[in-house]
């Protein structure tokens with residue numbers, strides 16, 4: 050959808066927005082759709098979903114699904130420029146998440162002392178550090194690093210690569226990432242080079258790549274994808290981890306915590322912590338012996 054990119058904006062009460070998001074998650078045809086949900090106006094109780102479809106078919110599907118959910122006013126707005134994501138994100142403020150400081154080119158020189166800087170410029174891949182799902186992962190890593198080190202780290206659904214790069218820059222020996230989206234893999238490898246990181250990214254669905262198997266087993270696996278693939282990948286993530294290894298799972302809504310947690314508890318994980326940000330939840334799980 051090059052010259053005619055659109056953004057879909059749906060507004061309504063929290064219950065309607067969460068119901069709309071749940072419908073997007075449940076539709077296999079919209080599995081790859083990227084959207085965010087957040088509280089836009091706390092006083093008036095208005096919640097908002099922003100979706101950024103990558104094809105006309107996906108745009109029609111997302112808009113129809115949100116309308117069918119009911120209780121939402123849905124607008125489809127044209128984005129004039131193909132580089133809309135970069136435009137909409139340029140100038141965003143830097144993000145501090147624990148010891149990590151995620152910033153764009155325009156904030157070079159503002160890195161606080163003692164922070165681990167992650168230079169990530171807005172572009173066509175997900176993960177500038179501004180989304181609640183990404184912040185949850187960085188906060189979880191920061192917290193775990195207070196008591197332990199992770200030698201080998203895997204990042205499933207790496208987007209810009211910032212989670213694997215954060216692991217590498219905070220002392221991991223091996224940091225590998227995968228993404229089903231080819232351009233994201235290229236961008237993630239460029240970001241690794243830009244940050245002087247040895248993290249490496251490969252084009253793969255889930256954990257299905259020889260480079261992923263070859264570097265395992267892992268001490269830590271990140272997966273910031275949606276609830277259905279998190280459930281579907283539970284066994285693969287378990288297999289990829291050492292006993293006593295950790296999983297940081299994100300991309301799920303608070304309303305989906307129980308379903309995702311159940312898939313991991315039933316495979317011998319223990320829930321260590323939940324980090325909630327906006328409507329999103331990040332789960333920190335340990336693989337028991």
Ligand SMILES: C[S@@+](CC[C@H](N)C(=O)[O-])C[C@H]1O[C@@H](n2cnc3c(N)ncnc32)[C@H](O)[C@@H]1O
Pocket residue numbers: 175176177178182183186205206207208209210211212227228229230233253254255256273274275278300
């Ligand atoms: C929400 S973004 C997360 C990006 C980054 N890890 C972060 O935390 O900001 C999800 C990414 O996962 C990728 N993805 C979705 N399903 C996947 C799958 N089954 N296997 C690998 N990557 C996947 C998408 O292309 C997208 O880049």
